[in-house]
Amino acid sequence: MNARELASDRSVVIGRELTSAFDETCDVVVVGSGAGGAVMASILSEAGQRVIVLEEGPYYTPQEYGSFRPTESMRRLWREAGLLAAFGVGQTPVIGLSAGRCVGGSSVLTGGVCFRIPSGFHARWVEDLGLADFSEAAFEPVYREVEKRVKVAVVPDEMRSLGTRKFVAGAERLGISMSSLRRNTSGCIGNGRCNFGCPSGAKMSVDVSYLPNALHHGARVISDALVERVVIDGGRATGVVGKILGGPQGKPSHPFRVRARTVVVACGTLHTPVLLLKSGLGRSSTALGRHVTLHPALRVSALFDDVVSGWDGALQSVYSNDFACEGITLVGVYSAVNMLAGALPGVGASHRRLVADMPRHGVFGAMIHDEGGGSVRGGTGREPILTYKMAPRDLARLRRSITILAEMAFAGGAREVYLPIFGTSGIDSLDQAKKLEYEPLDARRIECLAFHPLGSARMATDARRGVVDPSGQCYEVRDLYVADGSVLPTSIGVNSQVPIMSMATHLAWRLADRLLHEANS
């Protein structure tokens, strides 16, 4: 391998433009630049560590991705071109998954919703799982730090779209309370397409919040760099090897190696276990790649008499926890108009007639707090295979949430409601929705999405039950850390962006202290 000094002008190094192999040395190499990796890189570089971040996906500036059409965004920023799915086992829907594959990772594609981990989960982690350092009180300074850095603020009422307001009015008539969400935006004008890249550059994803800070403190971020294996010598991680994806259609062009005293893997719940398995881990615990939770979600589209132009407003602005005891969170949503149009039922002229009514459509969603029924394993190619077996309880919750959303829509004045059940047409009465809830239904008819895969390399206090210890270090290999959604020990029932950033912050502070202590001694 020819050694080559990488340009270090404090901007992202475009890997596919590199013309030869490289062999670099640093203190900490971070694999992945999403909500976990970017936070790690930022905090560790602030602490004086020489950090290199390797990102498999390409780099685009907010100006560039904000101008992408939605399908262009899927092609350039999303893993598997936005067509990624979890394969259902038994009575389980096929679940469409959204995950980023770009500098900034999935944070570039979120709706910007920011929740702290609910108190009950902190308590469970401490009391049931023995994770004493993960109490809500211990995380208070962590949350404050993260929320400050990504500018978390309450969505003003004025940012609710008219479609969302219709659903909220319906909810109020039914006695369901709604609250404003908090999101990480600065200057949001309500373009209603956050998950395809913000046209106004308002979303404070990690590529515009944490990574610039990391670069400012000397970190180097290299895009198009696929890490294939963690190098392990004598039970210690000593670096990573991989290939630059600079060939035609993103094929590998030349190899690289990065040597480091510490390796942080932050490839996300789908890819972290695959990289660890390829690197020889997974012998001491059966937890690696298992217990994946997804927060399965769905949305209902409702046709109102008035024009509501659902695209004018924040993509997500309100939520309700009134059904939390049933494991259901209701969330106001929208998406790009062409995506919602495509999801309407019908073929040809019958489909076009529904599409022409889009200005009168409002959309609302629900998310299920699920049991961990997912498993990740390596596929025949670069992408892993995710299978998911939905617990009967969670399937019932999904079906119940459809009825709740339909009830809200009709109470809000909807003339017709389109349910997320393949092969059904619009319904015009709540009775039809209630009947559908209790009729036999093949789960694979339910149109289901997921945005928060978590838990495939979970944290535990002993090596038999988990992959990493409470410091994020792998039980099987020293100096190998994991810092992304895969380490979360349980499902959390809320959007995972801030929880992942917070977990990474907590782990990064401890790691920075340890590295400083080692350097001094």
Next chain:
Amino acid sequence: MAEALLSDEDERGLLVAPPHELIDRVVDEFDLLVGAGSSDLARGFRALAWVIEWLPIFMIGAFSRASRLPLARRVLYLESIEHAKIALLATLFVAFKLPVTMIAFEVGPELRLTGFDRETVSTPRLTSPALKVIGP
């Protein structure tokens, strides 16, 4: 398949095929989209296309490949898959339909049909004076 999915009716209620330019654009962009994923994804879509091509005999009793059916029969065939008793068929159909229709309704007359009132799907919102002051 794209031709049937994006077909329309004229003012007399007669079926009309979509313009060639629309089909060409949708097919080209669909290939680009699937090509941006892994080889596994491309293989999956090839298998799906094969299944859809050979199912007319089971769904509508037509002894023909789907691509050789007249347009009206193709529409009928796709409708029968969408409402198929076998749930997996309906799901697989949507896996094809969603990207095709997303691409179709993203620009031009199809985008206008949605009533979207901005110039393009990437054009920022036409803000009201009240909204200009919003944001931290």
